[in-house]
Amino acid sequence: xxxxxxxxxxxxxxxxxxxxxxxxxxxxxxxxxxxxxxxxxxxxxxxxxxxxxxxxxxxxxxxxxxxxxxxxxxxxxxxxxxxxxxxxxxxxxxxxxxxxxxxxxxxxxxxxxxxxxxxxxxxxxxxxxxxxxxxxxxxxxxxxxxxxxxxxxxxxxxxxxxxxxxxxxxxxxxxxx
Numbered sequence: 374x375x376x377x378x379x380x381x382x383x384x385x386x387x388x389x390x391x392x393x394x395x396x397x398x399x400x401x402x403x404x405x406x407x408x409x410x411x412x413x414x415x416x417x418x419x420x421x422x423x424x425x426x427x428x429x430x431x432x433x434x435x436x437x438x439x440x441x442x443x444x445x446x447x448x449x450x451x452x453x454x455x456x457x458x459x460x461x462x463x464x465x466x467x468x469x470x471x472x473x474x475x476x477x478x479x480x481x482x483x484x485x486x487x488x489x490x491x492x493x494x495x496x497x498x499x500x501x502x503x504x505x506x507x508x509x510x511x512x513x514x515x516x517x518x519x520x521x522x523x524x525x526x527x528x529x530x531x532x533x534x535x536x537x538x539x540x541x542x543x544x545x546x547x548x549x550x
Contacts, residue, residue: 376433377440385437389532392434392461395427396525399468400518406475407514410507413479420479424472431465434458450535457528464521471514478510 377384406413406420413420435458442455481503 377437383437383441383444385434385441388430388434388437389529392427392430393525393529395423395430396461396465396468397522399423399427399472400522403468403472403475403514404511404518406479407471407507407511410479413475416476416479418476420476421469421473424469428465428469431462435462448535450531450538454528454531454535457524457531461521461524461528464517464524467517468521471510471517475510475514478506 379387402416402420402423406416438455438458442451445451
């Protein structure tokens with residue numbers, strides 16, 4: 374077994390299923406935990422570890438895909454899929470970072486914001502407010518999660534088109550009837 378070939382199959386076709394499940398699952402967990410910090414506390418280290426696992430699988434899957442690409446015929450659909458696949462890593466990094474931030478914020482005890490005083494520290498105190506941090510984390514979690522899930526969808530659709538575009542008979546009738 375290697376990271377390119379597993380039990381007679383190209384590893385990419387196996388790894389891609391993990392990425393297709395883990396990216397949306399991590400995205401959903403990050404958003405739910407950002408909106409409800411009590412869930413972040415309940416999940417504990419599972420949230421950032423899920424983000425780390427997702428992040429780790431993306432380059433492994435991409436590497437296996439590049440290995441597979443070098444062994445299939447030149448096809449514009451395969452090239453398009455590869456180009457799209459190369460764009461997932463930044464989203465996975467963002468998803469990990471958001472998961473880590475949401476986990477960290479969920480660990481913080483509930484604090485009361487200090488009343489802002491006049492002077493140069495008033496703006497800084499406002500940005501340290503738990504409510505501002507939570508809203509910021511939630512917005513970032515939603516944006517990164519939506520971007521990552523949409524990217525996975527686009528990559529998956531292009532991969533399915535590349536794999537299946539000429540590999541089945543569209544006019545075949547059912548053999549069971």
